[in-house]
Amino acid sequence: MRTDRTFTMLKPDSVEKGNIGPILEKISSAGFKIVAMKLTQMTTADAEAFYAIHSERPFFGELVSYMTRGPIVAAVLEKDNAVSDFRTLIGATNPAEAADGTIRKMFADSISENAVHGSDSDQNAEIESQFHFAGREIF
Numbered sequence: 001m002r003t004d005r006t007f008t009m010l011k012p013d014s015v016e017k018g019n020i021g022p023i024l025e026k027i028s029s030a031g032f033k034i035v036a037m038k039l040t041q042m043t044t045a046d047a048e049a050f051y052a053i054h055s056e057r058p059f060f061g062e063l064v065s066y067m068t069r070g071p072i073v074a075a076v077l078e079k080d081n082a083v084s085d086f087r088t089l090i091g092a093t094n095p096a097e098a099a100d101g102t103i104r105k106m107f108a109d110s111i112s113e114n115a116v117h118g119s120d121s122d123q124n125a126e127i128e129s130q131f132h133f134a135g136r137e138i139f
């Protein structure tokens, strides 16, 4: 299992607000190299599968509606210690608790509409990358 890659989505709120460029700038400035990227939109079935681990949580329906309401930017990022360093860069799930300078502190509105996704383990980074990209789309 490689440890130098993670998976991210710039969520629909980020795309709606015109924040693709500013967020990618933060990601690049932090030393992450983009090795796969696309603008895409998840179907309800896609979002239910992607977030299956949260299916029993009270916010699941709202999460699926949010994540399918418009396009997202999906990307695979490369950097040493990618998963952990990217979670640090994005900040806490709730932007009100996120550290200054983190992507969620700067660009997120709420714990539900929190601007970006970041994988939580090397194994999930691999699974989530393969969910969104064919092997020939990852460089």
Ligand code: UDP
Residues within 6 Å of the ligand: 054, 059, 063, 092, 093, 111, 112, 113, 114, 116, 117, 118, 120
């Ligand atoms: N979420 C929510 N309400 C909550 C917790 C999470 O709407 O109380 C949403 C939010 O968009 C979050 C996603 O569900 O990013 C996945 O939750 P998780 O706990 O995995 O947070 P993350 O790993 O994204 O920080």
Ligand code: MG
Residues within 6 Å of the ligand: 118, 120
């Ligand atoms: Mg998570």
